[in-house]
Amino acid sequence: MSVTKQDVQKVARLARIALPEDQAEPMTQELNNILNWIEQLAEVDVDGVEAMTSVVETSLPMREDVITDGGIQDKVLANAPRSEDGFFVVPKVVE
Numbered sequence: 001m002s003v004t005k006q007d008v009q010k011v012a013r014l015a016r017i018a019l020p021e022d023q024a025e026p027m028t029q030e031l032n033n034i035l036n037w038i039e040q041l042a043e044v045d046v047d048g049v050e051a052m053t054s055v056v057e058t059s060l061p062m063r064e065d066v067i068t069d070g071g072i073q074d075k076v077l078a079n080a081p082r083s084e085d086g087f088f089v090v091p092k093v094v095e
Contacts, residue, residue: 008028
């Protein structure tokens with residue numbers, strides 16, 4: 001697969017990216033290099049290789065999913081400039 005200068009200009013226009021004319025050709029070359037690298041990756045034999053999310057084998061600890069109110073309302077409101085009845089008080093922004 002190859003990208004042309006016209007392809008780069010069209011994608012830049014669709015993405016609303018200002019791409020000066022003198023940068024279109026280097027960008028075309030760069031995108032073609034990336035696509036060539038991706039094609040090289042497709043040549044790698046990965047049959048029998050298990051997908052992984054990390055290079056280290058770990059298991060995530062599970063905890064019981066319990067809904068609470070947090071129990072720290074006073075600590076949360078401690079830094080608020082104003083609070084009332086357990087809620088933040090903010091200035092009105094919509095008329």
